[in-house]
Amino acid sequence: MSESASSNKSSVESKVINVILPDGSTRQLSSLSTGEDLAKEISSRLLKDSIGLEINGELADLKTILKDQDKVKIITIKDAQSLEFLRHSTAHILACAVQKVYPQAKITIGPVIQDGFYYDFYIPDTNLSTEDLPKIEAEMQRIVDAGLEFRKIQITNPDEQIKEFIQQGEKFKAELLEKFKAENPTQYGLFHPPSPEGGANQDTSLSQDPVWSDLCRGPHIANTKQVKAFKLLSVSSAYWHGDEKQESLQRIYGTAWFSKADLEAYLQRIEEAERRDHRKLSRQHELFSTHDEAGPGLIFWHPKLAFLRARIEEFWKDLHEDNGYELVFTPHIARRELWETSGHTEFYMDNMFQMKQIDEQEYLLKPMNCPFHVLIFDSTRHSYRELPIRLAEMGTVYRFERSGALHGLARVRGFTQDDAHVFCTPNQLVDEVCAIIKLIDIVYSKFDLKYSAELSTRPEERIGEDGIWDMAENALKKALEQSGLAYQLNEGDGAFYGPKIDFKLQDALGRSWQGATIQVDFNLPNRFELKYTSSDGNLEKPVMLHRAIFGSLERFTALLIENYAGAFPFWLSQKQVAILPISDRHNEYCKEIKEALKKLKVRANIDERAEKIGAKIRDAQIEQIPYMLVIGDKEIDEKKISVRDRRKGDLGSMSIDDFIESLK
RNA sequence: GCCGGUGUAGCUCAGCGGUAGAGCAGCGGUUUUGUAAACCGCUGGUCGGGGGUUCAAUUCCCUUCACCGGCUCCA
Numbered sequence: 001m002s003e004s005a006s007s008n009k010s011s012v013e014s015k016v017i018n019v020i021l022p023d024g025s026t027r028q029l030s031s032l033s034t035g036e037d038l039a040k041e042i043s044s045r046l047l048k049d050s051i052g053l054e055i056n057g058e059l060a061d062l063k064t065i066l067k068d069q070d071k072v073k074i075i076t077i078k079d080a081q082s083l084e085f086l087r088h089s090t091a092h093i094l095a096c097a098v099q100k101v102y103p104q105a106k107i108t109i110g111p112v113i114q115d116g117f118y119y120d121f122y123i124p125d126t127n128l129s130t131e132d133l134p135k136i137e138a139e140m141q142r143i144v145d146a147g148l149e150f151r152k153i154q155i156t157n158p159d160e161q162i163k164e165f166i167q168q169g170e171k172f173k174a175e176l177l178e179k180f181k182a183e184n185p186t187q188y189g190l191f192h193p194p195s196p197e198g199g200a201n202q203d204t205s206l207s208q209d210p211v212w213s214d215l216c217r218g219p220h221i222a223n224t225k226q227v228k229a230f231k232l233l234s235v236s237s238a239y240w241h242g243d244e245k246q247e248s249l250q251r252i253y254g255t256a257w258f259s260k261a262d263l264e265a266y267l268q269r270i271e272e273a274e275r276r277d278h279r280k281l282s283r284q285h286e287l288f289s290t291h292d293e294a295g296p297g298l299i300f301w302h303p304k305l306a307f308l309r310a311r312i313e314e315f316w317k318d319l320h321e322d323n324g325y326e327l328v329f330t331p332h333i334a335r336r337e338l339w340e341t342s343g344h345t346e347f348y349m350d351n352m353f354q355m356k357q358i359d360e361q362e363y364l365l366k367p368m369n370c371p372f373h374v375l376i377f378d379s380t381r382h383s384y385r386e387l388p389i390r391l392a393e394m395g396t397v398y399r400f401e402r403s404g405a406l407h408g409l410a411r412v413r414g415f416t417q418d419d420a421h422v423f424c425t426p427n428q429l430v431d432e433v434c435a436i437i438k439l440i441d442i443v444y445s446k447f448d449l450k451y452s453a454e455l456s457t458r459p460e461e462r463i464g465e466d467g468i469w470d471m472a473e474n475a476l477k478k479a480l481e482q483s484g485l486a487y488q489l490n491e492g493d494g495a496f497y498g499p500k501i502d503f504k505l506q507d508a509l510g511r512s513w514q515g516a517t518i519q520v521d522f523n524l525p526n527r528f529e530l531k532y533t534s535s536d537g538n539l540e541k542p543v544m545l546h547r548a549i550f551g552s553l554e555r556f557t558a559l560l561i562e563n564y565a566g567a568f569p570f571w572l573s574q575k576q577v578a579i580l581p582i583s584d585r586h587n588e589y590c591k592e593i594k595e596a597l598k599k600l601k602v603r604a605n606i607d608e609r610a611e612k613i614g615a616k617i618r619d620a621q622i623e624q625i626p627y628m629l630v631i632g633d634k635e636i637d638e639k640k641i642s643v644r645d646r647r648k649g650d651l652g653s654m655s656i657d658d659f660i661e662s663l664k
Numbered sequence: 665g666c667c668g669g670u671g672u673a674g675c676u677c678a679g680c681g682g683u684a685g686a687g688c689a690g691c692g693g694u695u696u697u698g699u700a701a702a703c704c705g706c707u708g709g710u711c712g713g714g715g716g717u718u719c720a721a722u723u724c725c726c727u728u729c730a731c732c733g734g735c736u737c738c739a
Binding site: 118127128129130234238239243249250251279283284290351397401402405406407410415417419502515517548551555556580584610612615617618619620621630632633634642644649 | 665666667668669674675676694695696698699700701712713729730731732733734735736738739
């Protein structure tokens with residue numbers, strides 16, 4: 001192990017190098033200059049804000065020695081990447097602190113995530129809880145205040161180092177190094193800075209040995225003092241390598257920022273997001289419930305949310321009938337035999353609800369709709385002229401989800417998919433996928449939802465020949481490109497029966513959920529021996545697509561609730577207008593208004609309670625009713641209504657007709 | 665399923681070895697009100713379920729169920 005040269009520029013200053021700055025200009029520096037030196041050259045202000053470097057497109061430590069012709073960008077606190085430096089380094093500070101507080105703790109990895117970082121530990125005989133966080137934070141603060149320097153340490157002899165790790169009991173580090181030993185591995189150490197006075201009496205040994213170190217490829221901030229604001233947020237668990245057969249690790253989540261104000265703002269954002277949680281909003285607005293008596297993950301839709309769902313289903317039905325889909329209805333259960341044919345008993349049985357034998361027959365609750373749609377397709381002969389055939393159904397399915405996975409409406413055990421299956425020829429595949437992508441965009445735009453797409457390709461374990469996979473993957477890729485949709489490639493993440501495009505949506509807290517999906521299926525057409533007659537009279541196997549746009553109505557609704565923060569748009573609101581009489585004597589006129597609105601299919605209710613107008617407004621406002629009509633003597637005299645918008649407040653008085661007009 | 669946490673009135677929460685309390689909601693009354701909360705009164709809980717320790721358990725222990733944060737898995 002040898003410490004790399006950082007600021008110990010030797011006497012070799014004769015040579016010069018040129019580095020290229022982001023604006024294309026070059027800058028001459030003495031050789032062995034670091035990024036820090038470059039920043040110093042440019043301005044003292046820049047030096048102060050410098051966090052790290054981007055050299056030839058790769059992030060690097062500020063104190064990296066620059067080479068001739070390097071393209072260098074200095075990352076300052078204004079650049080988004082600076083937070084990666086900060087958070088990654090704070091994760092290390094956390095790890096160092098945890099090993100101080102719990103000497104038996106073994107370290108693993110600690111990456112940066114959205115808005116923060118985590119670090120996983122193996123701590124024998126100790127279970128962390130949130131109550132332990134303050135003392136860890138205090139230890140971290142001591143490290144920050146000590147102003148320790150992050151320095152890179154080359155691992156010159158990986159095998160030696162692995163032995164050392166094993167001796168220290170750091171078996172996770174040993175395993176990681178074993179994996180990376182050929183890739184020029186490095187450690188990062190936390191070092192006491194050289195004393196500022198320098199001079200002869202300086203204790204040089206202080207800066208020679210790291211206080212603490214961790215296998216890491218970096219990059220890092222230069223000094224722990226740069227961590228201006230951090231907070232540990234939660235404790236949870238995770239498996240080593242994400243594999244439940246491996247050790248269970250304890251994970252600490254945290255966040256870090258360059259200023260206290262940023263941290264405060266972030267914590268406030270989280271709080272705000274938590275207020276949007278659909279489970280919380282459901283209690284406030286009586287949207288849905290689950291019941292211990294019925295079982296977890298089984299949803300009871302209350303009137304307000306059921307109303308919204310009914311509108312969504314209408315919208316969905318019209319959209320599909322207009323786009324070449326035919327609606328079907330299928331049962332909820334089927335004999336075991338069907339699921340044997342489809343392969344579900346083989347591949348999906350763990351997730352299926354079983355029923356008792358009925359008349360000596362075993363029935364299973366459906367976890368998917370596809371075999372049923374296949375039966376409809378297969379009940380008659382088909383010509384190539386009929387294809388594509390698109391069968392759609394709001395199909396309610398039941399899946400046994402592990403108890404820990406359940407989550408409000410977003411992850412449940414019984415849910416309704418807006419499912420459809422397209423049977424087509426191989427030649428029609430690209431067009432069909434394009435059409436579905438278009439439909440998905442129509443739907444998500446309608447609900448103001450942002451989404452991202454992922455293409456998942458062939459997994460290790462799969463059925464079907466490579467040629468078919470090539471065809472299907474290429475078709476999906478081509479459709480994505482034709483649609484101009486940016487996507488992320490998820491290699492090896494496809495279903496065993498075919499590749500797929502998944503559409504991801506984010507909830508209020510930034511958690512990502514799968515919404516729409518488009519999947520090619522080689523399995524079912526084979527197992528059910530589907531066929532159609534081609535133009536030359538031969539029997540061919542159709543290509544089958546599964547697709548859902550909402551995904552499940554339950555999950556989609558969860559995301560809608562969070563997206564709208566409970567303030568549903570006018571057309572989805574069960575109560576659209578609250579008519580608020582100032583006092584009893586205005587009730588009659590209010591009834592006239594209610595009738596007039598009813599004729600126009602506007603849903604209005606009169607608040608006849610003996611409350612003051614302020615209270616009535618407050619209650620309607622909390623309930624997020626889109627419009628409130630305030631009715632008193634003035635309105636009756638003028639034959640008008642005073643309109644209040646839940647967002648914009650008092651809009652003044654207008655005629656009913658003008659109000660109706662404004663709704664359009 | 666795993667690790668950690670939580671479970672007290674419809675909701676939000678306090679209490680914590682001596683069999684429970686607040687605010688809001690609900691109900692009854694008074695008030696007839698002008699753009700986010702009028703006033704008074706009342707009702708409401710086998711303190712998630714079961715078991716144990718104890719003279720005594722909502723409080724301590726065990727177990728079970730559900731929920732929350734993650735992991736894993738997934739629409």
